Amino acid sequence: MNFQARLAANILNLGGVISNPTDTIQGLTCLPNETSLQKMLQLKRRSPKKGLILLASEVRFFQPFVQDVDLLAQIMPQKQPTTYLLKAHEDVSALITGDFDAVAVRLTDNRLIASLCEGCNSALLSTSANITGRNVATSTLELNVAFKQELDFIIAPQNYNTQASQIINLQTGERLR
DSSP: OOHHHHHHHHHHHTTOOEEEEOSSSEEEEEOSSHHHHHHHHHHHTOOTTSOOEEEESSGGGGGGGBSOGGGGGGOOOOSSOEEEEEEBOTTSOHHHHTTSSEEEEEEOOOHHHHHHHHHHTSOEEEEESSOTTSOOOOSHHHHHHHTTTOOSEEOOOOSOOOSOOEEEETTTOOBOO
């Protein structure tokens, strides 16, 4: 793990919110605990009713969040980023699920996400790096301006896939996007 990823993982473990490139767009990332979640939602000005996506490099990181752990075996890395909806475990915070009974999970082979998951021993919560209703920030300057320098750490935006992930309900097989 490089120095930048180690530093970012330490900040996440201390309850911080960072911005980092993901497998789709520049994101805001935190660990799935109430304090970090509240901070991320406040920074983004996002309604807690919408829910958030869990990103991880290995399906084992999703186990605490889903009701039917056996369904996780069906999740395989895809060429196109794919988000799966699964019934949330009863202990999962409503700040993660929003007004839904499902949790959104995306398995990624992104090396940075893998390093952060390993460094935190957890899945990561992710949302786009923008104030709700505005365009996603594409530079460190835009991130600092949008979030008034309140992010705990920024890993500079890079070239990334701007195509939104497809969304599949893993319980029904229905493709939602």
